[in-house]
Amino acid sequence: MSIQLNETHDPALRSWVASANTPDTDFPIQNLPFCLFRRAGRNAVFGGGVAIGDQIVSLAALGRALEDADPLARSAAVLGARSNLNALMDAGPAAWSALRLALSRLLRSDAAPRPEILVPQAEAEFAVPAQIGDYTDFYTSIHHATAVGKLFRPDNPLLPNYKWVPIGYHGRASTIGVSGQTFHRPRGQTRGATEAEPVFGPSKRLDYELEVGIFVGGGNARGEPIEAADAERHVFGLCLLNDWSARDLQAWEYQPLGPFLSKNFATTISPWIVTLEALAPYRAAWQRDAADPQPLPYLDYPSLRDSGGFDIELEVLLQTAAMRRDGIAPARISLSNFRHSYWTVAQLLAHHTVNGCALQAGDLLGSGTQSGPQPEEAGSLLEMTAGGKQPLTLPNGEQRIFLEDGDTIEMRGWTKAGRHPRIGFGAVAGTVLPAR
Amino acid sequence: MSIQLNETHDPALRSWVASANTPDTDFPIQNLPFCLFRRAGRNAVFGGGVAIGDQIVSLAALGRALEDADPLARSAAVLGARSNLNALMDAGPAAWSALRLALSRLLRSDAAPRPEILVPQAEAEFAVPAQIGDYTDFYTSIHHATAVGKLFRPDNPLLPNYKWVPIGYHGRASTIGVSGQTFHRPRGQTRGATEAEPVFGPSKRLDYELEVGIFVGGGNARGEPIEAADAERHVFGLCLLNDWSARDLQAWEYQPLGPFLSKNFATTISPWIVTLEALAPYRAAWQRDAADPQPLPYLDYPSLRDSGGFDIELEVLLQTAAMRRDGIAPARISLSNFRHSYWTVAQLLAHHTVNGCALQAGDLLGSGTQSGPQPEEAGSLLEMTAGGKQPLTLPNGEQRIFLEDGDTIEMRGWTKAGRHPRIGFGAVAGTVLPAR
Structure with a gap:
């Protein structure tokens, strides 16, 4: 499956929301990503919204504005106005697409301005957009897997299963927070390479991981796998995700059952979910070395090689407490791209369900750290500092x-392609507090 | 913390429900385990219930019967009558205990019989009792870890972290079902030891794992660990759990991030949750070799050594399709005991949260396979057949x-202690269907 371009993708479209027409906005009228928000400082309930420039279209405020729209769009807006986006996610691609078309028409410069449907983003508070039933984290960057493998297993960096199996593991849903999340430095057991016994204390090797989050739309019944060719119809959209990781806890605990306390203290996602329809003009060829094995049939599908990937630039910025105090802006420490992913989003869903596992609307998948082939594309400090040996200078x-403690990590994502405008993911930021 | 015995534990108590007074019942008046049920074959909603003999007390039907009870018991019954037990689980030990006392008094042989509050278990359908936010599976049997380690890593069976870290990993909440669950044999990638490339097909090494499930009661805020000494106040109760496992998928996929598709196609739990208060007379000393390391301080607490464990017999029965056809009863293939667990329930909660991870009411923890030290106490076929080399004869x-295909695995659990009566967990059964 690949989504056809339609009138919502027309690069010539402009909006009556002036801030959506500036060249550097993440949110032109061609984007229209979803969020869950409320007006800050009021005891308002959370409801769905859609970004346009520096404003949010409140789905709860749309009623009259959609009077003449497709009934499917009207019902999608009603579902999206609920206290989380699960029902809208469950409604499926026809509903998402109808709502997108209706919003595009409503917001165009030739439509009547309706400021009553807008809330300024500067006045909004965001929340995790769905009740996340299960969270799964994958490991789709071969560059990350190889670099990290070298540190943990110098003689055996890339395990034999890597080029066959989209490696993944279940993560923690209860500690996923939205951009702005803070957390106390985790404490736990660690053991030095030359020590006989572990010690207990705050992590000394706290890291981030640059990932893309994938929100599942309509799920599948237990026992009924999702076919790779059909898998993108089950994806509501993509966001940014920071998989905070305590490397010293991880090294001591991870065998034989994988990471646990080293990851589950906090995971931060961006408030905005960019739909696959919005991303249709920005697809990328699937990248794989000619010598690599072909995917097994359940991981293959017609559009895989031409356009299985996404060309999304992914940036990491760091601001220390001292930089914040001295008014120094966050500094870019990495720039990578989601097109380097060894497995595609569709392959992740097909693999996840091929054994009969049930996905549900609102489930979140993490792509795994998106490191590129070059050192400056590393998606974690572990890689960037060669396991803590080569310091980074700010x-x-x-x-x-x-x-x-006090460091803030901010991630940004955006894409552009030919005559199609730049569309962005906004940002996901999180700050480390001292251990308790 | 340890729960004091009170009038509800009095071994002399009898009930006006005659079936609760037979010596072989799992559900005498001293037990009173919770479930989520509805009358079968009607479009009734699910609500909480409590077992007594071969009957269920419907919490929704209690209203008038609790008129003279403690208000805390009345409000707990109202919470328990909802469509899942999460609110009752969240209410905390004082509420659980008040409801138990009120039910004990209501059901005693010297109280007025109230058949209108009962539903026969034979007429009930059960459901997973809580909306499970997160499911975590541990690995607390050193006998299992050693036996399985020998198969996967003959030279290195027990990893260096085992005696220090309660090893655990996140599992899949969406595929947890209640006793009676069936599932199609999972398909996936496997690779023979001498093969260069994997193949795709139905699992040929499908197994069960005998586990105890732990339902979390009141949770903790993110960043605020649960102290080991206080941890049992956060446990609503225990059930039986079968962690179905596809060993051939597991061997190929599990490195480096742990089991994924080999486990997440189905997990089956018993309908009954036995509370920690009911289990107070049946505690066991914590078992650990004198030469083993002492637990780190965050895993230690006053009652650990005397009564940190639970003396719960755990039985596995197998009935093949041919046995069912020929009227041959399920055959016992294993008898183990939860007292062999290397880590206690309180230690699991303390470890899980020490890094700041948030637990929530309704979360489920699995104990990991409860194999004992003897071969006949093996908690999985992998161990019992020495990795598939020594067949079991039925x-x-x-x-x-x-x-x-067609095999049904049934697990049962029970305990008795001195003058205290036998109390049981009922059963968890599940059946393998052919691959699709």
Whole structure:
């Protein structure tokens, strides 16, 4: 399956919301990503919204504005106005697409301005957009897997299953927060390479991981796998995800059953979910070395090689407490791209369900750390500092091998393609607090 | 913390429900386990219930019967009558205990019989009792870890972290079902030891795992660990759990991030949750070799050594399709005991939250396979057949190394102690259907 371009993708479209027409906005009228929000400082309930420039279209405020729209769009807006986006996610691609078309027409510069449907983003509070039933984290960057494998297993960096199996594991849903999340540095057991016994204390090797989040739309019944060719119809959209990781806890605990306390203390996602329809003009060829094995049939599908991937730039910025105090802007420490992913989003869903596992609307999948082939495309400090051996120097002269208390990590994502405008994912930021 | 015995534990208590007074019932008046049920064959909604003999007390039917009870018991009954037990689980130990006392008094042989509050278990359908936010599976049997380790890593069976870290990993909540669950044999990638490439097909090494499930009661806020000494106040109760496992999928996929598709196609739990208060007379000393390390301080607490464990017999029965056809009863293939667990329930909660991870009411923890030290106490076929090398012979002459289509695995659990009566967990059964 690949989504056909339609009138909502027309690069010439402009909006009566002036801030949506500036070249550097993440949210032109061609994007229209979803969020869950409320007006800040009021005891309002959360409801769905759609970004346009520096404003949010409140789905709860749309009623009259959609009077002449497709009934499917009207009912999708009603579902989206609920206290989370699960029902809208469950409604499926026809409903999502109808709502997108109706919103595109409503917001175009030749339509009547309706400021009453807007809330300024500056006045909004965001929340995790869905009740996440299950969260799964994958490991789709071969560059990350190889670099990290070298640190944990120098003689055996890339395991034999990697080029066959989209490796994944279940993560923690209860500690997923939205951009702005803070957390106390986790404490736990660690053991030095030359020590006989572990010690207990705050993590000394705290890291981030640059990932793309995938929100599942309509799920599948237990026992009924999703076919790879049909899998993108089950994806509501993509967001940014920071999989905070305590490397010293991870090294001691991860065998034989995988990461646990080293990951489950916090995971932060961006408030905005960019739909696959919005991303249709920005697809990328699937990247794989000619010598690599072909995917097994259940992981193959017609559009895989031409356009299985997504060309999304992914940026990591770091601002320390001292930089914040001195008014120094967050510094870019990495720039990668989702097109480097060894497995596609459709392959992840097909693999996840091929054994009969049930996905549900609102489930979240993480792509795994999106490191690219070059050192400056590393998606974690573990890789960037060669396992803590090569410090990173920041604009004010501070150095980092791992994160210090007070550090804020911000991730941004965007894409552009030919005559199609730049569309963005906004940002996901999170800050490390001292251990308790 | 340890729960004091009170009038509800009095071994002399009898009930006006005659079936509760037979010596072999799982559900005498000293037990009173919770479930979620409805009358079968009607479009009734699910609500909470409590077992007494072969009957269920419907919490929704209690209203007038609790008129003279403690208001805390009355409000707990109202919470328990909802469409899942999450609110009752969240209400905390004082509420659970008040409801137990009120039910005990209501059901005693010297109270007025109230048949209108009862539904026969034979007329009930059960459901997973809570909306499970997150499911975590542990690995608390050192006998299982050693036996399985020998098969996967002959030179290194027990990893260095085992005696320090209560090893656990996140599992799949969406595929947890209640006793009676069936599932199609999972398909997936496997690779033979001597093969260069994997193949795709139905699992040939399908197994069960004998586990105890732990339902979390009141949770903790993110960033605020649960102390080991206080941890049992956060446990609503225990059930039986079968962690179905596809060993051939597991061997190929599990490195480096742990089991995924080999486990997440189905997990089956018993309908009954036995509360920690009911289990107070049946505690066991914590078992650990004198040469083993002492637990780190966050895993230690006053009652650990005397009564940290639970003396719960755990039985596995197998009935093949041929046995069912020929009227041959399920055959016992294993008898183990939860007292062999290397880590206690309180230690699991303390460990899970020490990094700040948030538990929520309704979360489920699995104990991991409860194998004992003797071969006949093995909690999985993988161990019992030495990795598929020594077939098991059944009463009708059939042999098994792993599960075949049509096999039903049933697990039972019970305990008794001195003058305290036998109380039981009922059963969890599940049946393998052919691959699709």
